[in-house]
Amino acid sequence: MRASNLLKITALLLAALSIVLTASCSLTGEDTEETTTEREAVTLVARPESTQEIVYFYNDAANAIKSKKPGVSSSSWADVRDVDTGDVAEAKALIAFAEHFADALDDQGETKEYGSDLNDFLPIRGSADVSLLLPEHVEKAELTDLEDDRYQYDVHLVLRNGAAATAAAFDLGADKKEILNTFTDYRDTVEVSDYDVSYEACEIFAHVNKETNEVTYLKLVKNAIVTADVNFTGTLESLGETTVTFNLQQTQEFHDFVWEAPTEAASEE
Numbered sequence: 001m002r003a004s005n006l007l008k009i010t011a012l013l014l015a016a017l018s019i020v021l022t023a024s025c026s027l028t029g030e031d032t033e034e035t036t037t038e039r040e041a042v043t044l045v046a047r048p049e050s051t052q053e054i055v056y057f058y059n060d061a062a063n064a065i066k067s068k069k070p071g072v073s074s075s076s077w078a079d080v081r082d083v084d085t086g087d088v089a090e091a092k093a094l095i096a097f098a099e100h101f102a103d104a105l106d107d108q109g110e111t112k113e114y115g116s117d118l119n120d121f122l123p124i125r126g127s128a129d130v131s132l133l134l135p136e137h138v139e140k141a142e143l144t145d146l147e148d149d150r151y152q153y154d155v156h157l158v159l160r161n162g163a164a165a166t167a168a169a170f171d172l173g174a175d176k177k178e179i180l181n182t183f184t185d186y187r188d189t190v191e192v193s194d195y196d197v198s199y200e201a202c203e204i205f206a207h208v209n210k211e212t213n214e215v216t217y218l219k220l221v222k223n224a225i226v227t228a229d230v231n232f233t234g235t236l237e238s239l240g241e242t243t244v245t246f247n248l249q250q251t252q253e254f255h256d257f258v259w260e261a262p263t264e265a266a267s268e269e
Helices: 002-043 051-068 091-105 163-167 176-186 234-239 264-268
Strands: 071-084 138-146 149-159 190-199 203-209 215-232 241-258
Touching: 051 138, 051 149, 051 203, 051 215, 163 190, 215 234
Parallel strands: none
Antiparallel strands: 071 241, 138 149, 149 203, 190 215, 203 215, 215 241
16 A cells, blocks of 8 residues: 555656646747747848958849839939139039039939839939949948848948949949030030040948848949030130039938838828
C-alpha cells in the first residue's frame, strides 16, 4: 500500500512538473517570437554595406516609385553662385543674367495622385526608371539609420563629375534651343549665342523604409557649372563680348509619398 501511494505521489509530482515546464516553454516562446518579430521589422531588408550594395539598393527603391505609382508631391528651386564677372565693370548685369538663366531652368512643384503616371514627373523623364546608376558612377555612398526614425535608412550618394554619371539619375535640363529662347526679354541688352554645362558632385538624399523598401523622401541636388557666350548690346554695348561663368545648383524634392490606395471614404472627403 505504501509503495502504491508513493507511486501515485511520484506520478502527481511528475505531472505537475510537466505542466510547469510546458508553461515555461510557452512563455519563453512568446517572448522570443515577439522579440524576433520586432527585430525582423527593423532589419527585414538586409542592410547594404558596400558601394555596390547601396547603389543597387537605392536603384530598387527609387525605381519602385514609377512602377508602383504612389501619390507624391514635388518642389524645386535653383540658386546661382560664384558668378565670374572677369574684367567686366557692370557686374550686376552679369549676375542678373545668371539669375535669369536659373529661372529658365526652374520647374514648378506639383502633386500627383496615387496611381498617376510618373514617367515624366520624376527623373529620368520619359524612362520607366528613376535611377540607372552603376557603382562606377558614384564617388561616395553612405547608408545610415535615420536619426529620428530607426525604421528608416538614410541614403546619401555623391556622383562622380561628368554628364554620364549625372544623366543616370538626373534630367540634364531643357533643350538648349529652348533655354536660349528664354532670353528674348534680354535681347535689347544681351545676346546669348551658346552655352556649355558641366556637372560636378551631384548628390542624392533618400529616406527608405527598412521593412517595405519604400522611399518616403527623395532630394536630388544637381550642381552645374555654366559657361555662356554673351554679347552685350543697347545700353550695355560698351561691355562688348564676354564669357560668363557661374555655378547653378538645382534642387528637386519629392515628399508626402502615399504608397497605399486611398479608401473610398478618404476619396469622398
